[in-house]
Amino acid sequence: MEINTEKDSNYNGLENMSVLELLQNINNEDKTVAFAVEKALPQIEKLATIVTDRMRNGGRLFYIGAGTSGRLGVVDASECPPTFGVPFDWVVGIIAGGDTAIRKAVEFAEDNREQAWRDLQVFDINEKDVVVGIAASGTTPYVIGGLKTANEHNIATGCIVCNAGSPVAAEAQFPVEVVTGPEFVTGSTRMKAGTAQKLVLNMLSTSVMIQLGRVKGNKMVDMQLSNNKLVHRGTRMVMTETGLPENEAAELLKQYGSVRKAVDAYNNK
Structure with missing residues (x-):
């Protein structure tokens, strides 16, 4: 060859x-x-x-x-x-x-x-x-x-x-x-x-x-929240999906640990 x-x-x-x-x-x-x-x-x-x-x-x-x-x-x-x-x-x-x-x-x-x-x-x-x-x-x-x-x-x-x-x-x-x-x-x-x-x-x-379902829309909804940049990104994603203000979105994200779980919890409440 x-x-x-x-x-x-x-x-x-x-x-x-x-x-x-x-x-x-x-x-x-x-x-x-x-x-x-x-x-x-x-x-x-x-x-x-x-x-x-x-x-x-x-x-x-x-x-x-x-x-x-x-x-x-x-x-x-x-x-x-x-x-x-x-x-x-x-x-x-x-x-x-x-x-x-x-x-x-x-x-x-x-x-x-x-x-x-x-x-x-x-x-x-x-x-x-x-x-x-x-x-x-x-x-x-x-x-x-x-x-x-x-x-x-x-x-x-x-x-x-x-x-x-x-x-x-x-x-x-x-x-x-x-x-x-x-x-x-x-x-x-x-x-x-x-x-x-x-x-x-x-x-x-x-x-x-x-x-395999690891992206929703165009977002990394299952990403690990391993630094402040990613936490802020995740918070913005939760805000977009739920309409929540930043402080509530941040708290929801902190509670559930991922964008997907936070949004699902909000939608199913």
Whole structure:
């Protein structure tokens, strides 16, 4: 296969560019990412549909990846509980090398084909779940091995890759291929490829959570009230839904602990 993410940059002599030239050229490359994601929408739809179906029936969503890809999966998973009020183990991000690798690269962790399945077994993974492998190149052994073994255990598999026709996509039942092309800094897939993966992860988890009823209208009615900003936001949401003045809305929110519960309590009194 041709690994476009490893191709030479369309730019050269980067060290001779002014700061403005660097920023303009990076921005020009970044502008292409959303269009690449758009081409993959039919694939993203299929993956989001199977994830929603499995989670409605008690399943969970697992992300596996290495390096930047693994970190992006961990970030998306960690943001689901505060944003949508779901249990912390509904969406799980696993990175090659363990949590240490979130901050500091673990040498050769991505080259172990058996370790992803061992990492998944810690969570008692089963046929209700979905495993999504994230790999910019689409060649990461850790991800390939994890998806292959998940398939052997009748677990639904997907992937998010940034090259066409990759080994990772070949193992995934529901592949998402966003072809982003050469990076501004050759091979630095934390740039366009990472941006594309982040966009797809946003779309996947958000669309799934909406389908699972975790958004009402356009509001995060189940968000965790973990800081003053979110408490104020929640209070405004209760005010909008009930017509209550701010002090009463704030008290109702404090009493029930979530926008949804506060509004339901008001409407059912």
